[in-house]
Amino acid sequence: MxxxxxxxxxxxxxxxxxxxxxxxxxxxxxxxxxxxxxxxxxxxxxxxxxxxxxxxxxxxxxxxxxxxxxxxxIDAPRKTYYWRYAAAAAVVIGMFTAVYVLKDDFLNDDVAKPIIVNNQIVPGDNKAILTLETGEEVNLVKDVKYTAENLQTNGEEIVYKESSDPELTKEEIAYNFLTIPRGGQFQITLSDGTHVWLNSESKLKYPVRFIEGGTREVELLYGEAYFDVSPSTEHKGARFKVINKSQSVEVLGTEFNIKAYKDEVTVYTTLVEGKVKVRSQELAQDLVPNQQSKLNTTTNVIDVHQVDVYNEIAWKDGVFSFEDKSLKDIMTVLSRWYDIDVVFEKKSLESERFVGVLKKNYSIETILSIFQEANIINGFEIDTKSVIIK
Amino acid sequence: MSHTKKVYTLSLKSYKDVYDTLYVSLCLFAKNYVHDLDLAKDLVQEVFIKVWEDKIEFKNEVAVKSYMYMAVKNKCLDLLKSKQFRSTENMSVEDMDELNKDSFYLKEVVIEEVSSRIEAAINTLPTKCAQIIRLSINGLTNPEIAQHLNISVNTVKAQKKNAYKRLRPLLKNYFALMAFVFDYTT
Incomplete structure (x- = not known):
């Protein structure tokens, strides 16, 4: 032919x-x-x-x-998240109490009591799906250990060993994927010692080992990740590069956060320490610590401004830190961690603003009650995995 | 380990990459066989569904294009030869012979490939530059372009130079497309 x-x-x-x-x-x-x-x-x-x-x-x-x-x-393949079963079991008890009014004694009569039906919402936890080069998928959940030739995990973090065999490093490089579902988070140490924290609904592609002296390259397919990069000086000057659909970030050894969610047009890169270069098409922008670049993927424009980095990276330390954020943005963040759908009964509430720090292990009722007590919202309803903000 | 599962996955992302790169081209290509854009779209979609369902794997750009163009061409010819189609449409034996020729197929592939490459390249240029390059492809000389756009010949030359400079990386590796390798396993 x-x-x-x-x-x-x-x-x-x-x-x-x-x-x-x-x-x-x-x-x-x-x-x-x-x-x-x-x-x-x-x-x-x-x-x-x-x-x-x-x-x-x-x-x-x-x-x-x-x-x-x-x-x-087309019949897209459905992934089975086995951790869901564990989460479901934990919620069974709650299901017997169909209506559960939170902190009843604290609420005045003129404050709307939340209606809670069949609440199945639990805070997120350590979980991820590891896709090996063979295509095999391994469900990583809390307290479960898994060990392979070149990696081990304790259900919270996965660690790749540095290859000591010089013959091995000449072979074709195999790539693994780590997928974090909604309601999950995970950490990973790459074979070069670089430590990465991955937030809910994120996916990272990385080689199981890096070619000695060559640029170390990983891809954040989507979601949010915090990188603590092992310095170039320890790897024969090899740069570290994080690529994404719309930009790449090149570094020598530093700490930074990238947020590139599928449902947001903006890609945020926040530098904590060191120096990075953000590239998108023909644009290039250097960042110094405490700076954040915002790449608008629609207009392909990069803006740089100063930020309080703590607010940007608190997620990896088990905290949500909101500095004058709109309720809409806050609920987007919460929906990823609690795996919930949020509906605003009144559109005007979306632009209400909030300042404060919330722990990621709080129940969703606690967080919503805090908003209610602060008069940011008038009330809320929970049904199964949905939240209605009133 | 609690549970492991063997999966044979055709990653949706890689599939979408193929779609994003080739869907429009394949529709325009098919249109030159069946002379109806909506019909062309349906046929191309059918080919995409088959690729997904049969978990067809491609090693590189050439492999994916060889398969897709050929599959779309065959789909088009099957339709044109079908009794149902022949009962409503009138196509002469000569026309049908022409469409059946390999050289017709290759000619259509070349035209589609060149056109989509040129459009992709021009889309990376600033508006003025792009306009000048388009006119230049239409065969206008520098003075003609200058007159057409009411600018000086020197500006045309400068803009062209600018365009080539910007296009150089693209022209050099001839728009190396993304890897078409599906993430699949045995």
Missing amino acids: LNLSKIILLSKQIAASLLKDEKPNTLDSSELFSDQEKEEILDRLTNESEIASRLHSKAKINSKEDWKILQSK
Whole structure:
């Protein structure tokens, strides 16, 4: 059968020639087409009305909409999160008390009592899914140990051993993935000693070992991660690079946080210590400590401003620290940790602001009651895994 | 370990990468066989569904394109040859012979590949630069472009130079596309 590689190479050469305003010699000398066909190809590529008609058709293809249709037709593989069973068991007791009013004695009569039905919401915990290079998936949950040739985990953190065998490092590098579900968090020490904290609903791709002296590269596919990078001086000057769909961050040895959630247009990079360079397409921006870059992935604009880094990285220490954040943003953060859906009964509440520190092991009722006592919200309802803010 | 599970996964992300890169091109390519954009879209979607369901694995850019263009072409020809289609549409034997030719297939692939590459490249340029390059591809000379846009010939030259400089990395590795390797295991 025809080998398409010749055609693809030829296409690349023709495109390059046309862009450079040169004669496409490779097409002229190609034996794949007759002279008549060559003429037609060039005409279709350069004739104004041909190009316009193509663009006209192209505009009628909505690839985002069609993707949704396609997605509904294919049967996407469902991952089984075994930790859910453990969480469900812990909640069974709560289910017998269908209506549970929190802190009844503290609430005045004029404060709306929360309605709580079949509350299945629990704070997040240490859990992750490790995908090995073989495709095998390992569910990592609290207090469960798992050990393989090059790694071990205690259900809270996974540690990769540094390879001591020089022969091994010449082999093809295998990649593992660590996926943190909603309601999860996990830590990982890479083979170079770099420590990474991963927040809920995040996914990291990394090599099981790094090539000696080569740039150490990992990919934050989505979500939030805090990196404490092992210095380049300990790795023959090898840089460390975190790539993401819309940007890359290059470092020599430093501590920083990246937040790149799928449902947010902004990618936040916050530098705690050292120096990093954030790149996106042709843009590059150096950060110094206490600076945060905000990359708008729609407009591809990078803004840099000063922040209190504590608020940005408190999540890894078991705390939510909100400094004048809107309730909408706060509920987005909480929904990832408690794996809940949040509905605002009144839209105007979304822009209410809150300052304060909340512990991540608080129950959702406690947190919502704090908001209620602070008169930020008037009341709330909990049903199964949903929260309604009133 | 509490539980381990063997899975044969075709990662949705890699699949989406293929879709994002090729969907529009394949629709436009199919349209040149069936002369109806909506019909073209349906046929391309069917090919994508098959790729997902059969967990088809590709090693690189050439492999994925070879498969996708060929599969879409076959789908189009099957439809055109179907009794149902022939009962409503009138296509001459000569036209059908033409569409069946390998050289027709290769010609359409080349046109689609070159067009999408040029568009992708031009989209990385600032508006003015892009406009000038488009006119230049349409065969206009520098003085003609200058007149058309009401700017000086020197500006046209400078903008072109600027464009080539920006496009150089793209032209050099010929828009090296993302890796099409599916994350799959045995």
